[in-house]
Amino acid sequence: MNISELVTAEPDGASFRQLRIRGHLLKVVTTSPEADALVSETFWPPGMLGVFDTPPGSTHRPDLTVVDLPSSPTDIHALLRLAADNCVPGEFELTRDYRLPRYDADTHTVFTLRDVNSDEVAALVRTEDRAVIVRPRSGLGDRWLTRIIRDVATRIAKAEGSLVLHSSALVFDDGAYLVVGDSGAGKSTTAIALARLLPEAGWMGNDRMHLDRRGHSYDVTACPLPLAINKGSLDVMGVSDFDGWPVRAGLPGVGSDWDQFQGEDKLKLSSREVHRFLGVDVVPQAPLAGVILPRIDREAAYRLEPSTLDHTSEVIRRNCFSLDDNLYGEDWLKVPVRHHAPPPSVEDFLEHLAKLPVLRCSLGSAADVARLADEFARAVRL
Missing domain, CATH: 3.90.228 (Phosphoenolpyruvate Carboxykinase; domain 3)
Known part of the structure; x- marks a missing residue:
């Protein structure tokens, strides 16, 4: 899996939506109808956590693009091995007191994603204006997109004084x-x-x-x-x-x-x-x-x-x-x-x-x- 292509290419057959979060524009890209439906199910009615769908066709540059990419476990583990071999290893705190591996390079960081109650592994590649979730085709995998959007919205709200x-x-x-x-x-x-x-x-x-x-x-x-x-x-x-x-x-x-x-x-x-x-x-x-x-x-x-x-x-x-x-x-x-x-x-x-x-x-x-x-x-x- 080529990381440079991963963080720049738009996946084939993807759906797109734009969310407004307290004045910030978040572009969401996914090839999974299930993950997209879960976002709609979660942020309903409009305004939950300050999140609103915006009409398509906005010319404004998004503050952050989140790409949800269902992949095979083999590809996910290959991505993490590639990051471990070529990047500086470290740790990050996904939630309080729950630390997971991360791998830092000059242009990107690869984070290991794993729910505290599961052994299923996913990854997230973060560049300056893009976050690409590479995760299994599973019910748990479908939830990562919603979880990341909720994390983004929560952090914006808290930073702005909630x-x-x-x-x-x-x-x-x-x-x-x-x-x-x-x-x-x-x-x-x-x-x-x-x-x-x-x-x-x-x-x-x-x-x-x-x-x-x-x-x-x-x-x-x-x-x-x-x-x-x-x-x-x-x-x-x-x-x-x-x-x-x-x-x-x-x-x-x-x-x-x-x-x-x-x-x-x-x-x-x-x-x-x-x-x-x-x-x-x-x-x-x-x-x-x-x-x-x-x-x-x-x-x-x-x-x-x-x-x-x-x-x-x-x-x-x-x-x-x-x-x-x-x-x-x-x-x-x-x-x-x-x-x-x-x-x-x-x-x-x-x-x-x-x-x-x-x-x-x-x-x-x-x-x-x-x-x-x-x-x-x-x-x-x-």
Whole structure:
């Protein structure tokens, strides 16, 4: 495999699309209909993580071109051997504390790609304005294109000043309500349940929200991570027809613990699948209107009350990725960013929250969820 041709030639039979990410233009090239469809499935509706498709025919030079090139394992290993024989070896941090080999030359760098849960190997060749993914023809391989686009969009957002919280979110009365908490606290269950039960409400996203200061308020933008939910949470919401859902990721297999109320194995739904199977509108962006701090516990009594400042501060600080980014390591992709700005401080954000409804709740049953929907609506409209 000739690296010079690899980083300059357009692959035969490829499809092209252009994405606008916060004013940056990203050209995407792929020969895989499956990978292209997964990009559309992930960044839906338009605006997820600030990503929008742009009309074809733009004359503007892209800030970065990402080429997705399905290849045989033999070709991928040959590329990595060639890089190892002719380049300076090193390491890079694909995600926090997960290091993989890299190979540096004068005009390019070859990165080894491997998911933390798989032995399947891919590669990425980075030049000044181009990133070429060379990966297997597999379901896991198809996901690398989406993963790289999400990485680019996340790094642009953070460089331009996004505050990133470990949070789910819903939209009610046109405002975004962050649902913030530790893993297992019930963020996903609370957000999707309220979105289903409240009239004209919507779901924003799962696990990660970006907040951008806009004058005296904040805009909330969802990161397109799948909704991860277990059967116990579906039971709480009264959902029982999931056996026939043709979900892209499939239902958790035999031997999983997803049927337990707080099992580690979970059903994963894209935003399109959330809309399709749970009947919930999906909203990618909305102004911040409040915060919910949940606790899911079958043994606990129902509770909904205003949160104290100390409790709010403790939960927010513990779930702020911007303080110690444990999602990404070094900027190994060298994402081009035009404007840099520091994120708002947590202190400034907490000061702003003092002006908004911040509620803490405890839930343990379907009846509690229904009660929460009714009382939440009244509480935030006071």
